[in-house]
Amino acid sequence: MERLAKTLYRFRFFSLGLVIAITIIFGSLIKIEMDNSLKAWFSATDPDYIVYEDYRDTFGGGRVLIVALRSEDIFSLDVLNFIKQKTEEFEDLLRVKRVHSLANANKVIGTSEGIEINPLLSELEENNLQRIKKHALEDEIFRDYLVSHDGKFTTIVITFEDMASGEIDKSFRQAEEIAYKGKPENIEVFFSGDMRIYFEFNRFTKQNQKIFPLLVIPILCILIFVLFRSLSKVLIILLVIGMSICWALGFYSVLGFTSNVVTGMLIPLVIILSVATSIHIIEYFGEARRNHNKKEAFIKTMTYITIPCFITSITTAFGLLSLSISHIDAVKHFGIGSAAGIVFAFFISIVIVPLFLTLLSSNKKTKKGQGWEHFLNGISKFNERRFKYILVGAVLGFIFFCWGITKVKIETNQIEWFPKKEDCYRSAMLLDKNLSGIGDMEIVLKGEEDALKDPDILKGMDYLSLEIEKLPRVKKVISLADYVKIINKALKEDNPEYYKIPESKSLIAQELFLFTLSDDGRAELDNIVTPDYSQGRIAVKTESMPSQASVILGSLLKKMAKETFSGTGIGVTLTGTTYLYNLMTKYLLESQIRGFSLAFLSVIGVLFIAFWSVKYGGLSIIPNLLPIIFIIGIMGWSGITLNTGTVMVASVALGIVVDDTIHFISRFRKELRSNRSPVQNALRETTASVGKAIIFTSVINVAGFLVLLISGFQPTREFGMLIALTLFFAIIGDILVLPSVIIATR
The missing domain is CATH 1.20.1640.10 (Multidrug efflux transporter AcrB transmembrane domain)
Known part of the structure; x- marks a missing residue:
């Protein structure tokens, strides 16, 4: 090692130039996008994630923002006018796919010629308010989804196209501005949905990347100064930290990784851990200077310290690199990026620290x-x-x-990752308690063309939905069977006895055809069944729950669905964000x-x-x-x-x-x-x-x-x-x- 130490001393300025050049190169390569969506957690090759993406493509899924409104009387004229106005304004937001609320919800009404699909708020006048309230609260689809059973909560559900992190932040801020503009005093506004969660995750990611370094670095500087009583040594270590971050982020960018709420901790971690090697070098150099001049102290220090510091850096890197075998992409990328940062910090330290110690330290030997x-x-x-x-x-x-x-337990419920005092958590809990819950699991059914028009299949769907609704923590279940029953009842003069699945496949086909003659009717069904009726979804809305309870519920849903459709030729898969x-x-x-x-x-x-x-x-x-x-x-x-x-x-x-x-x-x-x-x-x-x-x-x-x-x-x-x-x-x-x-x- 002594020969290597002498070589390092001989070429110390060349090594410095090389490190500076690499720093400039890595610095020019830094370009990291933020992504806190499901893509950050799941590999693109994960079979369950592929099923989820297929489900979203099939049924028009996207980023969902739920704007919830609370008032003592949702069905007052001023509140309904506010809902109508805001629904129209939300539709003009960037990259909105659809907006669903009481303002554009449709009521199926039977007529002498068949059925009519009319907007619920088509005749928004004072003398119609009780009729509107009755229709909304009696409708199986609307109740506890668009409006709470007590008529005090309602939701405006905005579905956006997939978008980049910056667009999520911008769209959420615009939605907030729209919601609060002109808001009557008797209305409270709350925001939830996966888009709200991604917005908060983006905020935490920025906090990790910007605020934490601004706090960590001064604390480290104070402690290092207390240790060495030397401003120059503080500056040396700051130089190592800066270069280490530059190399780590440049390398991370080259790999094409995105930043998220987990990998956002990479910068604070590299800052903290890049200090250790520098401190050991400085400490040993000071010890060597008690009996040797600067050159001899340099060689003595690098002869002894290089191998231990290299081993410590490698072992730290191995500990971090072990995270790369995780199935969770965010954890995997954090492990790879931070491991590289620690190794880079070692090489930067052995070049920068001893060189500047020989340049900046006094000739006086230390005590x-x-x-x-x-x-x-x-x-x-x-x-x-x-x-x-x-x-x-x-x-x-x-x-x-x-x-x-x-006694260690596992928790993957995102809402539980927020402090109880956070507005995001409180809003989610309000929706969870008063409406259809914030959890979602999707049972996707696949068969041949028109398979979902079969009365036996629809009855199975209806039976399964009713059985699922009996389960603990399930708040609401919606499927094609619900629409068929509503249409059948409307065609029979709203006779409650006909709120059921017809026995004839041809009759079901006719009823669905009548419903889809309206653009609004077709749009509603597109969200629940494919146009050829080969695929459909049973949307299971659940309350927020611990991961263990959620896993048990998911397993039970899968078992119940497979048993219900066993031998029918209908394939069953379970997906949804909660399931993932x-x-x-x-x-x-x-x-x-x-x-x-x-x-x-x-x-x-x-x-x-x-x-x-x-x-x-x-x-x-x-x-x-x-x-x-x-x-x-x-x-x-x-x-x-x-x-x-x-x-x-x-x-x-x-x-x-x-x-x-x-x-x-x-x-x-x-x-x-x-x-x-x-x-x-x-x-x-x-x-x-x-x-x-x-x-x-x-x-x-x-x-x-x-x-x-x-x-x-x-x-x-x-x-x-x-x-x-x-x-x-x-x-x-x-x-x-x-x-x-x-x-x-x-």
């Missing part, structure tokens, strides 16, 4: 910090006297937190198990190879595994769920906490070899020399990750808190547990 020396010597003495108690405490903690791991997020429950569990297993095996494998020793490789497992066990156990005991943020904690934390162990063991072995010291003396020298850097890098990392607690996005907040706690446990593991194990096994 040893007496305060730190006394503190760390005190820790060494405590370990020597109390190592048995430390190990017993570690074992008891291991048992307690392993028990907590069995149910699949994330399985994906999260697989990601946790497979990702951490891969991270553990790869990191431990690197340690065994790096130390080339079974003994030291085995020793390194203990202080790194314990913090992970502790933190997952804390999740179980505290009720923190496994979600898109916390699923990354174990793999990311393992890659981080192993760094200090590597520096500790590397220095311990050096002390044993160089001075032929007894184990306890070697431990004292090791703790005194690397203990300061270990504690400070950990404190800096903890402070950086704690900044994430201000996020309004729960997975981000929990990710930051849990990583910070893990690093705290890692300090204990490296400074107390690891030396105690070494003493006990010497």
Whole structure:
């Protein structure tokens, strides 16, 4: 390594120029689009996602924004006029496919010549208000979908075409402006739907990318200045951070990845973790300067520090890279991008930091910090006297937190990721309680042409819908069968006895033909059945529920649908946004198990190879595994769920906490070899020399990750808190547990 160190010194200015050139190239390539839609979570090749996209293409799905209005009397003239006016204004928004509300809802009325399909609000006058209210509240389609059963809530459902992130933000703001413009005082407005959620996710993503760096960087600067009492060293580390971010984002752009609420944490992560290598280089350089000039200190530092820092960077990268096997694209891309950022930070650090230390540091040789020396010597003495108690405490903690791991639950309900005080959460809960719920699962039926005109198939559809409505947490079910029953009843002078499926296929065909003679009728059916009647959907609206309950309901719906249409030639598939997020429950569990297993095996494998020793490789497992066990156990005991943020904690934390162990063991072995010291003396020298850097890098990392607690996005907040706690446990593991194990096994 000394030869490499001398080469680095000889070509240090050339290396600097190369790093600057690469930074300029990567900087010019940075172009990352934001995407918080389902595409961010699911691979384009995922079979269930393909089914969902096919469903959306078939039935005209898109981005949905629900504008809910609350008033003591929705059916007053001023409120209905407001609904009518806003429906027309929403139709003029950019890339709107359709708007559905009481203003353009249609009422099927039987006449002597057949049926008429008239707008519900066709005669909006004071003397017609009771008739309008009666029709709306008695209609099986409208009730609890467009209007609540008590007549106090109504919705305007806006369906947009697929659009880019910037367009989502712009369209949502325009919809807000329209909704509040000219609003009477007796009306309250709420927004929900997947477009509202994507808008909020976009907001959190921008927060991760912009606000967090502005908070993290000053905190790091203050802590680094406290550590080194040197402004120049702070500036050196800031340069490393800036270049590392530039390289990471440029590389991320080259891969074509998009930014989302998960990958938005990439910048704060790279900022925090790119500091560690620089601190160890600066600390060792300062130690070398006590007895050597600048050139010798450079060579001494790079001879010793390059391999440990390279190993720590690789193990951190492996921990992050293990996320790349996740089925969830957002997690996968975060793992790849952040792993690359850590490796880039290492190469930038070994070029930038020692070079600028030789240029900016004074010729005066540094002195040893007496305060730190006394503190760390005190820790060494405590370990020597109390190592048995430390190990017993570690074992008891291991048992307690392993028990907590069995209590960890998974949560993929997006609404539960928002704080309860957030307007998005409160609006969703109001819709959930007063209307047809915010969850949706879709049963898609496929058969031959005109198959869905068959009375037996329609009766099966009707029977299934009625049985599903009896299930807990199901709020409303809509299918073609409902329209057929409404049309049949209207043709029989609205006689309730005829609210049923006709026995004749030809009669059903005639009734549907009459209904589709109206453009409005055709448009309504296009949302529920294909024009050739080969495919149809049963829309199941559900209340918000925990992931476990949602998974059970999804499995039950699939089973009931297959049993109902068994032997009929009708194929059954289950899809919908709620169903897809149910699949994330399985994906999260697989990601946790497979990702951490891969991270553990790869990191431990690197340690065994790096130390080339079974003994030291085995020793390194203990202080790194314990913090992970502790933190997952804390999740179980505290009720923190496994979600898109916390699923990354174990793999990311393992890659981080192993760094200090590597520096500790590397220095311990050096002390044993160089001075032929007894184990306890070697431990004292090791703790005194690397203990300061270990504690400070950990404190800096903890402070950086704690900044994430201000996020309004729960997975981000929990990710930051849990990583910070893990690093705290890692300090204990490296400074107390690891030396105690070494003493006990010497």
